[in-house]
Amino acid sequence: MGQLVDGKWKIDPPRESGDGKFKRAKTHFRNWITPDGDAGPTGMGGFPAAAGRYHIYVSLACPWAHRTLVVRKLKGLEEQISVSSCAAFMGDHGWEFTDEFPDPLYKKKYVHELYQKADAGYTGRASVPVLWDKERETIVSNESAEIIRMLNSAFDGLGADASVDLYPAALRAEIDRINSVVYDTVNNGVYKSGFATTQAAYEEAATALFVTLDELEERLSRQRYLVGERPTEADWRLFTTLVRFDPVYVGHFKCNIRRLADYANLSNYLRDLYQVPGIAETVHIDYIKEHYYRSHTSVNPTGIVPIGPEIDLKAPHNRERLQAA
Ligand SMILES: N[C@@H](CCC(=O)N[C@@H](CS)C(=O)NCC(=O)O)C(=O)O
Known part of the structure; x- marks a missing residue:
């Protein structure tokens, strides 16, 4: 780099x-x-x-x-x-x-x-x-x-689809609040865990990451999306980290207290978002794995890309039953 x-x-x-x-x-x-x-x-x-x-x-x-x-x-x-x-x-x-x-x-x-x-x-x-x-x-x-x-x-x-508003005025304060926790402990948290060069720095980041994931799991047991009744910016900002979690961050970045697959609600929430029309074609798991495992030689000197894990993002998610926030 x-x-x-x-x-x-x-x-x-x-x-x-x-x-x-x-x-x-x-x-x-x-x-x-x-x-x-x-x-x-x-x-x-x-x-x-x-x-x-x-x-x-x-x-x-x-x-x-x-x-x-x-x-x-x-x-x-x-x-x-x-x-x-x-x-x-x-x-x-x-x-x-x-x-x-x-x-x-x-x-x-x-x-x-x-x-x-x-x-x-x-x-x-x-x-x-x-x-x-x-x-x-x-x-x-x-x-x-x-x-x-x-x-x-x-x-x-x-010509953009004006019916899609990912940052509606009425929800901004709550979206900003969630974004800031998710940014610090999850989006950036996985990097702080993976790129830490002392045991203490790693443990601090990985612990904070799983505190937030536990909280999100609880929140998403009650409501379909993080804020409001439709996906917002807050959901999509979390999505791009969650979809990389089990394929990369658990192994490569040592974010391994639990796998995403161990969280029933977060796993189904990830599938729910993945199955929104058009989203699956933005996700390229093989390319993602190749980038992280091959490029970060300080973290993975052999550059070997693991074969697994097997995950099925197209499986039913059963989240329509949940109430809006
Ligand atoms: N604040 C930036 C961060 C982007 C970022 O860190 N991108 C990484 C790739 S995941 C990158 O390009 N890193 C190369 C580098 O920092 O040299 C954003 O959110 O747009």
Whole structure:
């Protein structure tokens, strides 16, 4: 792995802060696509919603990028916003493009070259997702939490499905509350567990992760979705971690106090979300496993990808019986 420093690629050691704890870097490009091109809550204006103007670079392995694929699908934005994935293996040069997973816009070799194109002096991680403006040839945003909000609302006048609102005004406070716990202990918690370099840091992260999973299991025994009567952003942000849990995080990241399969409600909830029309085609388990097990050589030096586990995400979930929150 590595990162850009003053626009130059530098291979770096795994990130931790001296106490064995994994520290996630802050994102840099924080502009917003808005219906009229006015500036959003952060960043600069000049990025109006327009069909065909924007592209999202993802890796199919990445749970943060996966959020953007889900919301693009649910909002019916496939025609308006193009998408491409880089290859599963991430080596010393970061995310790579290959013949099978090319850069459709510029034929670049690495994702970090897109960051250099956007800002020749950029210092920071070359992460996915990248929301790219084909007209101004720059990065609008590399923050998935904000990209999904733009997709949710900015394109409603341009043919997006306005009946799907993943962040309804009346539910925002509760969605934000759940998001913040789930981000810290689950979405990022699995990484803090897997990339910890001391026993204490690992145990702290893994313990907090399972405290939250136990709480979510209880909540989801009473209600079908985390907030309200339809899936919201809170559900989809949890979904992309849960779908990777037994295939990757239990083994590779040592999140193994329990498997997701041991949680009846969380397992059925995962199936319920997976079976929403269009979602299954955003999930690529073999690619996901290949990325994590082969790329993180500090965690899995042999690069061997485990065969299992067998999971059936298409099995009945029996959650229609549950009340709305
Ligand atoms: N805050 C970012 C985090 C994205 C992120 O960490 N992506 C990972 C892949 S799962 C990545 O590209 N890592 C490469 C790196 O940090 O060098 C977001 O949510 O959009």
